[in-house]
Amino acid sequence: MKHALITALLASATLLGNAQNQQKAETCNQQHYVPTAENLQARNEFSDNRFGIFLHWGLYSMFAQGEWYLNYGPNKDEYAKVADAFYPHSFNAEKWISAIKASGAKYICFTTRHHEGFSMWDTKQSDYNIMNTPYGKDIVRQLADECHKQGIGLHLYYSHIDWTREDYPAGRTGLTTGKDPKKADWNHYYKFMNAQLTELLTNYGKVDGIWFDGWWDHDEDTIPFNWQLPEQYAMIHKLQPACIIGNNHHQTPFEGEDMQMFERDIPGENKNGLSGQSISRLPLETCQTMNGMWGYKIKDQNYKSAKELIRLLVRTAAKGANLLLNIGPQPNGELPATALDRLADMGKWLNGNAGESIYRTVAGEVALGDSIVSTCGKGKKAPLYIHILTDKKDGEIAVTMKGKAKKATNLITGDKLAFRKDKATGKTIFELNDRKGDEDDYIIKVEF
């Protein structure tokens, strides 16, 4: 027992050391990254958006076992045969983006190429792409055009790892897909990635963000792996200076990154085990699934309720972060019916009065555990929004607040709320009125 504990501690210390060394290897000898004015503005706009939709769609959806299916046994060449049957006859970019827009989400993040290695656009760098399927139409193009048309931000997910290509030097995943390790050739693979990224950032109009994933594949290497990120980031920023770069490495951001993301955790929480890193001052984003898996999984019908999703969005915003909520589209090209229902419910809530307490806000000062949180408008004397997320509401709540409240209203109904200052405790006590229509979140708008 004792031995096991010591081994575990040593292992985690080594891992931490590796991560730090890797980070050093990434940043040393580089000129410091200075974001352009347009990049800084893009970061602000990104934060103001607060809500986006993640879309995990690729060949893996055909197997309906989630996006990691190739990692769990299939041979890459057998797996690739499904490309010859990929025909999402019901895919309609306009329908997807319209439903997403109606949900109140302001941007999407689409998986252009996941760990399986299949490209969802007309890439000239590899034949393993959407054009060589019976469907034969560029998915990224259709989504990009539709996003631009409807005014929805476009972020592109791009995996740094590849379980199919021989030139990618495998780390700790994708080891049973039938690749020949002797054929690994990092320089060749790195060039391939940069050529693909150049296509994405040149041929599809404005790209608001690149969302990298897979760095962790080499986090157990004894010799720190050099991903050559600074050069890659510089290339992206040269092609589109306002493009926001994020990397799902579960570390504090590296030089050259413009945002920090958290996988399945609200910043400051680490229930999922991947979010122990410190929080930077960059824009923050939490990604989370609507059900359990990122890619479509036939047995995964365990959707969070609309109430849970609304509360998740509120708690995330109350930490000053965006929520990137995932949907795994079906093999036929449709978004699952339950996901569409959830989008509609969130839209009803956000496009009602609640939106003003989410968009363009920052973290608020009032926080009493998970159930009473707050957001705050921007600027001097901006209103504070206290969100009560419990099912049962008492007649009043007492909170500690800095400013002197002038007026309090129920944001959803617009009713004025009575409040008073308790001399003994210094707390402000708000009287809650009838809560019809705001069961998911009772919002007190406090003006100063």
Ligand code: GLC
């Ligand atoms: C993890 C998973 C990946 C998924 C991502 C989304 O990195 O490996 O499949 O796309 O999380 O956050």
